[in-house]
Amino acid sequence: MRFLFKTSYNQDVGLFRDKVDLFWYSLLGVAALGLPLLMSTYYVTEISLVLIYAICGISLMVLVGYTGLVSLGHAAFLGIGAYAHGYFLKIGIPWIPSVAMAVVITTACGLIVGLPALRMTGIYLTIATLAFALIIQEVFNHWTAVTQGFDGLPVAMPVIFGISVSKANFYYLCLFFLVLSLWLTRNLLRSPTGRAWVAIRDSEIAAQSMGVHLAIYKSIAFAYSAGLMGLAGALYAHKISHLAPDIFNILLSINFLLLVIVGGLGSLHGTIFGAIFVVLLPPIISILRDEIPASLGAAATSTGIAAIGAIGKAIGGFLAKPGVEAGILGLILVLVILLEPLGIYGRWVKIRVFFSTFPMYKRATFKRQKSYMKSERLR
Amino acid sequence: MSLFQADNLSINFGGIKAVDGVTFDVAKGEVFTIIGPNGAGKTTIFNLVSRIYEPSGGRLVFDGNDITQVPPHKIAALGIARTFQNIELFEHATLLQNLLLARHAHKTSGFFSELLFLPSVRRKELEHREAVEKVIEFLDLQQYRDSFIVNLPYGVRKVTELARALCTNPKLLLLDEPSSGLNVEETEDMAFWIQDIKNLLGITVLMVEHDMKLVSAVSDRVLALNYGRPIATGTPSEVQSHPDVVRAYLGG
Numbered sequence: 339m340r341f342l343f344k345t346s347y348n349q350d351v352g353l354f355r356d357k358v359d360l361f362w363y364s365l366l367g368v369a370a371l372g373l374p375l376l377m378s379t380y381y382v383t384e385i386s387l388v389l390i391y392a393i394c395g396i397s398l399m400v401l402v403g404y405t406g407l408v409s410l411g412h413a414a415f416l417g418i419g420a421y422a423h424g425y426f427l428k429i430g431i432p433w434i435p436s437v438a439m440a441v442v443i444t445t446a447c448g449l450i451v452g453l454p455a456l457r458m459t460g461i462y463l464t465i466a467t468l469a470f471a472l473i474i475q476e477v478f479n480h481w482t483a484v485t486q487g488f489d490g491l492p493v494a495m496p497v498i499f500g501i502s503v504s505k506a507n508f509y510y511l512c513l514f515f516l517v518l519s520l521w522l523t524r525n526l527l528r529s530p531t532g533r534a535w536v537a538i539r540d541s542e543i544a545a546q547s548m549g550v551h552l553a554i555y556k557s558i559a560f561a562y563s564a565g566l567m568g569l570a571g572a573l574y575a576h577k578i579s580h581l582a583p584d585i586f587n588i589l590l591s592i593n594f595l596l597l598v599i600v601g602g603l604g605s606l607h608g609t610i611f612g613a614i615f616v617v618l619l620p621p622i623i624s625i626l627r628d629e630i631p632a633s634l635g636a637a638a639t640s641t642g643i644a645a646i647g648a649i650g651k652a653i654g655g656f657l658a659k660p661g662v663e664a665g666i667l668g669l670i671l672v673l674v675i676l677l678e679p680l681g682i683y684g685r686w687v688k689i690r691v692f693f694s695t696f697p698m699y700k701r702a703t704f705k706r707q708k709s710y711m712k713s714e715r716l717r
Numbered sequence: 718m719s720l721f722q723a724d725n726l727s728i729n730f731g732g733i734k735a736v737d738g739v740t741f742d743v744a745k746g747e748v749f750t751i752i753g754p755n756g757a758g759k760t761t762i763f764n765l766v767s768r769i770y771e772p773s774g775g776r777l778v779f780d781g782n783d784i785t786q787v788p789p790h791k792i793a794a795l796g797i798a799r800t801f802q803n804i805e806l807f808e809h810a811t812l813l814q815n816l817l818l819a820r821h822a823h824k825t826s827g828f829f830s831e832l833l834f835l836p837s838v839r840r841k842e843l844e845h846r847e848a849v850e851k852v853i854e855f856l857d858l859q860q861y862r863d864s865f866i867v868n869l870p871y872g873v874r875k876v877t878e879l880a881r882a883l884c885t886n887p888k889l890l891l892l893d894e895p896s897s898g899l900n901v902e903e904t905e906d907m908a909f910w911i912q913d914i915k916n917l918l919g920i921t922v923l924m925v926e927h928d929m930k931l932v933s934a935v936s937d938r939v940l941a942l943n944y945g946r947p948i949a950t951g952t953p954s955e956v957q958s959h960p961d962v963v964r965a966y967l968g969g
Contacts, residue, residue: 347846348839350813351846522832525831525832525833525834526831528834529831529842530820530821530824531828531831533810534818534821536807536809536814537818539809540807540808541805543801544801545818546789547769547792547798548818548821548822548881549790549792549793549821549822549885551788552790604809
């Protein structure tokens with residue numbers, strides 16, 4: 339069992355609690371750097387998508403997990419970032435200023451969309467962001483001068499300082515921006531701004547009485563979240579290499595929401611777990627779609643019971659139906675909220691505590707008390 | 718010399734006059750308690766003082782300045798802190814984070830220096846931590862420092878509310894029913910702490926309370942309200958024996 343022996347306030351302020359933590363995170367860093375050497379280019383580009391999704395996850399985590407504002411329109415910010423970057427590259431602006439401008443533009447859009455957030459709460463805000471996303475999608479359709487509409491906007495691999503980035507090296511570019519976003523976000527979360535967000539999430543009235551200006555901190559959260567989404571969008575543009583308006587649809591927004599909830603609300607670790615989950619899920623479903631009928635069919639021929647083969651065909655046919663994937667996503671979302679509200683990260687913490695306290699682990703450690711009565715009068 | 722004055726304070730909710738022409742002043746260094754039956758307007762006065770409600774008439778004066786128009790998020794920086802009757806802690810944060818948030822009014826860093834976590838931000842964080850640790854020691858909360866509020870028992874949450882209010886470095890502390898839901902022992906502790914806050918920290922306390930034992934033990938002066946109107950002011954024993962107060966509580 340490991341005890342954390344704190345000897346200085348700096349330990350609570352620092353990025354790592356102690357040397358053991360630092361060691362494990364460095365090991366993870368080395369593993370992340372070495373990964374492309376062990377894998378084929380195909381898998382490396384797929385993992386780049388995980389990294390980009392993780393940035394999207396951080397963006398939405400700030401808003402949903404820390405500030406408590408639920409957005410269903412984040413695919414639109416991703417789209418704005420991607421199209422802005424694609425357009426700037428097309429008109430010949432170098433890569434770094436182009437990304438910077440894409441981030442600035444999405445941040446500004448976030449600030450504008452964030453304005454209604456000052457007046458709306460809960461489901462009403464979510465609906466407003468949904469409406470925003472639908473409007474933006476129409477803009478992508480029709481503003482052909484910039485987006486080229488349904489003809490699509492091709493985006494080549496990045497060229498930075500005259501050096502063109504290969505598909506394998508694109509992974510490192512994404513990794514760099516992911517680590518940067520994690521670091522910046524962590525910095526905000528351990529300083530007054532991050533605490534103000536958490537305070538707004540848990541009790542607006544108390545936050546206000548402690549000196550938090552609700553409107554300003556909600557706007558900052560929205561703008562910062564949108565800015566990160568813009569950064570992710572710029573990278574995403576390179577990843578998919580051909581932008582079309584229908585990519586940035588509502589299903590993508592729901593995917594991002596799924597990412598933060600399944601990953602674990604209120605933790606930055608959760609964004610990574612969630613990104614891995616969301617990227618892996620479609621291939622897993624497609625593998626199941628092919629494998630279940632085949633394996634059950636084989637079982638039917640070997641045992642001679644035709645019913646097993648029929649069941650396999652039925653499952654395969656069901657999984658192949660359009661829209662089933664979205665249904666499965668929804669089912670997973672409901673199950674996670676019911677069974678493990680803290681998502682994969684919550685499960686991870688439990689496993690870690692199990693091993694670090696073995697054999698003294700008590701299940702009751704993580705039993706949550708039911709909340710006490712809370713005044714609704716002032717809401 | 719009075720630290721806080723409410724001058725002819727009124728608020729209407731539709732046709733109901735929840736607070737109707739209440740005037741009182743709180744002297745520096747005293748414990749001033751507002752009592753009254755349920756619905757008398759005690760918490761409403763607190764919400765008026767912390768500027769969550771907009772008064773329909775009257776004036777609030779704190780430290781010689783009119784605060785009737787000050788926005789609610791600036792109240793803490795002026796030196797008025799409050800607790801809530803039904804506990805409004807940040808439940809999914811640790812006790813330490815709750816207390817650190819109370820230092821928000823003393824924040825000096827801008828967004829971009831926090832984004833990069835410049836040395837100045839770190840220095841200020843350590844300063845906040847030191848201020849918070851003093852309060853933790855004062856109220857004996859050391860063992861709960863890293864616990865999440867959702868996992869803490871009710872009694873500790875109540876003390877945490879008090880601690881959070883103290884962390885803002887207030888001149889005037891508003892306590893909304895500090896003893897509600899506490900057992901006899903915890904209420905006694907609360908009485909000691911309120912006396913210590915007054916005597917050792919020199920903070921003026923404005924309190925709403927139902928437990929008359931606690932009220933008599935700690936208050937210097939008491940204001941009794943009924944239906945939003947003041948009915949008696951004076952020492953605890955004077956107010957308790959005032960015929961109008963007896964009538965308000967017992968009827969008749």
